[in-house]
Amino acid sequence: MEKCVDRHSPTTRPGGILSVLAAAGIVAALMQTIVVPLIGDLPKLLNTSASNASWVITATLLSAAVFTPIAGRLGDMYGKRRMLLLSCVPLIAGSAVCAMAASVAPMVIGRGLQGMGVGIVPLGISALRDLLPPERLGSSIALMSSSLGIGGALGLPISAAVAQNTSWHVLFWAAAVLGAMVAALIWLFIPGTAAKESAGRFDFLGALGLGIGLVCLLIAISKGATWGWASGTILGLFAAAIVALAAWGWWELHTPDPLVDLRVTVRPQVLLTNAASVVVGFAMYAQALILPQLLQLPEATGYGLGQSMLAMGLWMAPAGLMMMLVSPLGARLSAARGPKVTLLTGCLVIALGYASSIPLLGSTWGLLVVTLICNAGVGLGYGAIPALIMSAVPQSETAAANSFNTLMRSIGTSFAAAVVGMVLSQMSIQFGGHTLPSENGFRTGLLIGCGVALVAAAITAAIPYRRTSPTPIDSSTDPIEKVASRA
Template sequence: MEDPTSTARPGGIVGVLAVAGIVAALMQTLVVPLIGELPQLLDTTASNASWVITATLLAGAVAMPVIGRLGDLYGKRRMLLACTVPLIAGSVVCALAGSLVPMVVGRGLQGVGMGMIPLGVSALRDLLPPERLGSSIALMSSSMGIGGALGLPVAAAVAENADWRLLFWGSAGLSVLVAVLIWRLVPGIPPRTRGRLDYVGVIGLGIGLVGLLLGVSKGADWGWTSGGILGLLATSAVAFVAWGWWELRAGDPLVDLRVTARPQVLLTNIASVVVGFAMYAQALIVPQLLQLPAATGYGLGQSMLAAGLWMAPSGLMMMLISPLGARLSAARGPKVTLFAGGLVIALGYGSSAVLLGSTWGLLVVTCICGVGVALAYGSMPALIMGAVPLSETASANSFNTLMRSIGTSVSAAVVGAVLSQMTMQVGGYSLPSEAGFRTGLMIGCGASLLAALLALTIPTRPSRPAPKHAAPVKRPATVPVGSSVG
């Protein structure tokens, strides 16, 4: 049994878990300022250096549903603390790395630690009173966007003015701080279910995800019709079919596909893929527009640090809008909030048609998109947890976060393909053309509108299933427990 912290207060719990989510999300943008220098720093090729980013993506995608299931089985506080271990270890390994292999290993460990974000969202359901739950879940769910937006200028400032290794020593220190805060301020949460980890399901899902995400992320580099990419995608398809067959027959499945198939859960997960796609398109395009030389006629000639600072306000907007989104969900339902989020993201993309030529214009575009992302991301956990048993909240939220990650990966592949095909020559170099950037932004606009339409199809009266395999548990006596969402 985990030791509850007798002095815990709801405000402290929300603050700690939000900080934990933001620190975990920082790992996504930590190496962005170093991308151009990694081949020299690690004595490798540019193609091999891309594994520094790919490793985090793959490890996080595979780890999230596993960590979520472990949280349901063994306690969410225990697994939150466990997630800080790979964050700390990965940061230290990267800080000491002098070649590609240890850097990739360290980045993979950091990706595993990102499983604390959906785990923290589900922990709030166990620890908070109903009146505090909506706004807290919205803030925690938006932490991925907030951490990504705020992390870029900080990482750029360190990379430009100090030793790059300080980035990783700093992330290690922050991860230690998060571990201490969780240990001191987050009460023990007894397991919600009994059973064992589905190891066959873990392996099957891992093979399917690695094949899919690696095929999507490396398609442009290796060639979409190359044997390697086609083999990866085919292996992924076979693995997913076999995994689904196994999960439907397993006594303790990693992911309960029958629950996942409920209309509210299924449609929310599909919408999550599309919102992830829409969110990431502008995150790829805007930094390039800010940093391309002004000689192109559409680039704005900003440094990496300046570009990060221009994009940082979007993260602040997410933080400010999250509580408002929770109020909208409480008044009208999270389905309406998801619909509104999709429309606002589309508005942000649409505004780029007239705001593309200035730094202030791009600031407005990213802030509008940030508002939409905060609304959409904040509504998804409420929709998911309103339709799944208490015994499966962590695994269901982790699977939903995985859906967002798949959306961002597909977005990177599609936008990258568009920009690589629509180019112009500047000073002997091939650069994405203005038409390519505008096309990418309009694709993001279309995806946002599709997400809004999908939100309209989500059932308005969620079912309230009885907890599956839920063991009688003693709730933490000092912290009120919220038992419903939305």
């Protein structure tokens, strides 16, 4: 077991801890977008069909969904530093497998391994609660949360530039090197964190049940448009997901050492925060799917902006940096008014960003403004969500609770991909012998994003987060509770 460190000790170097964990989160997020520039060429590169090549994306989604809550539970049981290091192993191995792949099967396996490393982000957020002094915690959580957006945004132009100027295999060798560097930094600079004194046994049956339910659900969502929403396969997958998740829920309520403590997750504050996270994940991802397509469609369509993949990535990159810039502002707002207010503000800003897209669709600068506004809202929201979760759960369950919340956001992004994909495929035009999304399709998708952001705001407003009068800071008080006391 890892020993608990003294978070007030000068040897813990809070700035260094935050820098390492934020870098780890950025690298984990890079793995999600590293393959985006290759999507159109994957069938040719891997000598396979477009349908088979799509599993390169789906495999990462599925493995991340299944293994993120498992990593969180193990982090609570055996120490977060240990699980951070272990999470780097499949990330490095998967990158190396992809770098050597010449066909679709090893590529899918490698991408699945990469997805197993996504648990680095919620583990890192939870480790901050154990390692940093109270006065640094709010801003550090906000910055760590924004690392997902920063890594995702920076990954587009970097991977596009590499893919256009050298072999695509170099992308994955570089990813393996970055993963190894992150593991070395964690080993050298992150102290051990507290593990449960009575860890109990790992819930293998619960992990299996959750995995089966999530795999069935996410395959149905991601493949519904391709296989047909009314097809027997998709309906069967949805039915299997319902049965598996219902059985999993029953088991979690009756086992003494559950993978996810559902009694904690049904607390109103946790339940509604997770519900808001699903909707915020949808709102975040919808614009990330729509705007790059608008940037790259030919100008001859009358609404496309004719940008190359590299140029599109460069236009989208500032959005990730915006998340980093607003994270300290969100931390100050949370300290002054509570994280519920910050999340509500973030949802309204996202809605404003979508609304601003209606008059700004015709230019690259206009879409840049839209992405900056939307991602400013995402930065506020993503920084506030972990604080809301951790203020409502025991410290011994922070990693599991954060990992489950990350899963909720991932489910939201999956639904966004399904809904946006369905809207754009149904509202299409014929252009140059190809079927392309119509301008009305894009506008409809953006209006849906605006409506979803407003739904997220309504859910957030219902979170029962009680504001009390400020109390003097006591070094023995849990830092998250100090933030809560000001809300």
